[in-house]
Amino acid sequence: MIDGIRVGALNAWFHGLHVLHGIDLTMAPKAVTAIIGPSGCGKSTFIRCLNRMHEVVPGATVSGTVLVEGEDLYAAGVDPVQVRRRIGMVFQRPNPFPTMSVFDNVAAGLRLAGVRRRADLQEAVERALRQAALWDEVKDQLDKSGVSLSGGQQQRLCIARALAVEPTVLLMDEPCSALDPIATARIEELILELRSALTVVIVTHNMQQAARVSEATGFFLMGEMVEFGVTRALFTNPRDKRTEDYITGRFG
Amino acid sequence: MKPAQRRVVDVVMAWLTALAAGAVILPLLMILGFLLLQGASAVNVDFFTHLPKPVGEDGGGMANAIVGSLVLVGMAAGIGLPIGILGGVYLAESRDRRLPWVVRFLADVLNGVPSIVVGIFAYTLVVLPMRRFSALAGAVALAVIMLPIVVRTSEEIVRLVPSSLREAALALGIPEWKMVLRVVLPTARAGIITGVMVAVARVAGETAPLLFTAFGNRFWHQRLDQPIAALPLQIFAYAIAPYDDWHRQAWAGALVLIGMVFVVSLAARLATRGRLSGAR
Numbered sequence: 001m002i003d004g005i006r007v008g009a010l011n012a013w014f015h016g017l018h019v020l021h022g023i024d025l026t027m028a029p030k031a032v033t034a035i036i037g038p039s040g041c042g043k044s045t046f047i048r049c050l051n052r053m054h055e056v057v058p059g060a061t062v063s064g065t066v067l068v069e070g071e072d073l074y075a076a077g078v079d080p081v082q083v084r085r086r087i088g089m090v091f092q093r094p095n096p097f098p099t100m101s102v103f104d105n106v107a108a109g110l111r112l113a114g115v116r117r118r119a120d121l122q123e124a125v126e127r128a129l130r131q132a133a134l135w136d137e138v139k140d141q142l143d144k145s146g147v148s149l150s151g152g153q154q155q156r157l158c159i160a161r162a163l164a165v166e167p168t169v170l171l172m173d174e175p176c177s178a179l180d181p182i183a184t185a186r187i188e189e190l191i192l193e194l195r196s197a198l199t200v201v202i203v204t205h206n207m208q209q210a211a212r213v214s215e216a217t218g219f220f221l222m223g224e225m226v227e228f229g230v231t232r233a234l235f236t237n238p239r240d241k242r243t244e245d246y247i248t249g250r251f252g
Numbered sequence: 253m254k255p256a257q258r259r260v261v262d263v264v265m266a267w268l269t270a271l272a273a274g275a276v277i278l279p280l281l282m283i284l285g286f287l288l289l290q291g292a293s294a295v296n297v298d299f300f301t302h303l304p305k306p307v308g309e310d311g312g313g314m315a316n317a318i319v320g321s322l323v324l325v326g327m328a329a330g331i332g333l334p335i336g337i338l339g340g341v342y343l344a345e346s347r348d349r350r351l352p353w354v355v356r357f358l359a360d361v362l363n364g365v366p367s368i369v370v371g372i373f374a375y376t377l378v379v380l381p382m383r384r385f386s387a388l389a390g391a392v393a394l395a396v397i398m399l400p401i402v403v404r405t406s407e408e409i410v411r412l413v414p415s416s417l418r419e420a421a422l423a424l425g426i427p428e429w430k431m432v433l434r435v436v437l438p439t440a441r442a443g444i445i446t447g448v449m450v451a452v453a454r455v456a457g458e459t460a461p462l463l464f465t466a467f468g469n470r471f472w473h474q475r476l477d478q479p480i481a482a483l484p485l486q487i488f489a490y491a492i493a494p495y496d497d498w499h500r501q502a503w504a505g506a507l508v509l510i511g512m513v514f515v516v517s518l519a520a521r522l523a524t525r526g527r528l529s530g531a532r
Contacts, residue, residue, distance in 0.1 A: 091416060095420045113425065
């Protein structure tokens with residue numbers, strides 16, 4: 001495997017409003033990279049640029065390059081649908097499909113990609129649910145509605161749904177902000193386990209969380225990346241005054 | 253406001269709202285009661301299985317009109333629902349601003365067009381070129397009446413589907429059209445079916461647009477390009493006739509019509525209740 005994700009001169013706009021200013025960074029493969037920063041700093045926009053979900057919003061535009069395993073997601077002729085199949089995403093609020101059962105939720109991505117054989121689906125669903133540390137809790141209720149689970153289980157269901165299509169990268173946009181501390185701890189354990197299998201990028205406004213789960217951390221402020229480095233170094237010995245102010249709680 | 257005063261206001265308001273809620277169902281109860289009183293005696297097996305008797309003979313039924321109404325509404329739904337639902341999806345999902353605005357506005361105007369005018373439209377469009385009244389013309393008229401209702405309710409319901417679900421689907425690498433078909437529409441299903449039932453109930457009782465399209469028929473229709481009987485037409489014809497027995501049958505027809513709408517609505521309601529255990 002070559003390098004993980006290389007972002008070059010990435011700019012993003014909403015209806016002409018410049019929300020990301022020339023972001024450059026390289027995220028290591030099979031590692032967890034955290035993006036921290038106050039609300040409105042562009043960290044969610046940034047992560048949404050990594051699987052071409054930013055452009056889904058009307059009026060949103062992007063320039064720059066995002067190389068995933070050497071391939072530019074924004075090169076001409078690249079199909080965003082294919083990009084999103086390789087790069088999974090988990091959102092702030094658990095969003096299982098309410099009309100689908102637990103099983104169908106996890107199988108959704110595969111089914112819609114054309115996988116039909118029941119045995120293949122069953123195998124993939126079990127693997128994804130195990131990987132998301134949810135299998136033991138739901139194996140007897142695969143036919144129940146996805147929204148009948150608890151909030152934390154729903155979020156792990158969403159992670160399983162994203163993992164089922166075997167992405168090489170998993171993007172997590174504040175995956176724990178709607179969860180209680182116990183559910184949060186389980187998701188964090190899960191992130192540490194996933195690290196061996198894929199590249200994880202997590203956006204969080206919880207600095208302790210970034211410190212616990214990530215190898216590298218980027219600090220965003222007002223659409224710019226102020227600092228990027230090894231997580232421990234960034235939290236114990238920030239190079240930039242603004243980073244220091246933020247992590248010591250002096251603003252934001 | 254003092255506590256005692258507040259309690260009085262509370263009780264008064266609670267009663268007022270309860271009364272208003274009662275007033276909503278009162279007309280329906282009165283209509284049903286009146287229909288039962290007047291028409292129940294004429295609702296019998298003959299009514300559902302026999303053709304109308306010639307003038308002067310008592311008895312007979314409205315079997316042809318009952319089937320005719322089912323055929324007309326069924327055909328109208330066949331034309332109107334696909335167009336209406338797909339149109340509603342377009343209005344809700346389109347990123348374009350102008351065309352949806354125009355369509356929405358015109359749909360609302362169409363909704364306000366008197367049904368007799370819709371009848372004239374279908375007369376010009378179908379009856380004149382075909383040179384005869386027909387079930388098809390009646391179905392076209394009814395479909396046109398259904399369209400704006402179905403379009404607007406489908407749009408509203410599809411719009412209510414949370415954007416987080418759309419994003420979840422797109423982020424899985426699902427193309428937009430599949431997302432709409434497999435995620436958005438199933439989520440909106442119950443609401444869309446409610447809108448469809450409102451439209452069906454509305455056109456099932458329409459008389460004016462059928463007067464010079466379906467035209468009515470005292471016998472069984474043989475083909476869909478020929479005049480066909482319909483309950484509202486039959487009720488109208490019988491109600492203005494000078495025979496007591498026909499009046500009774502008109503009441504019975506009205507009762508059966510309401511009963512049919514009721515049964516269909518109830519069936520749709522039950523059919524859309526969550527299939528999945530544990531679903532809200």
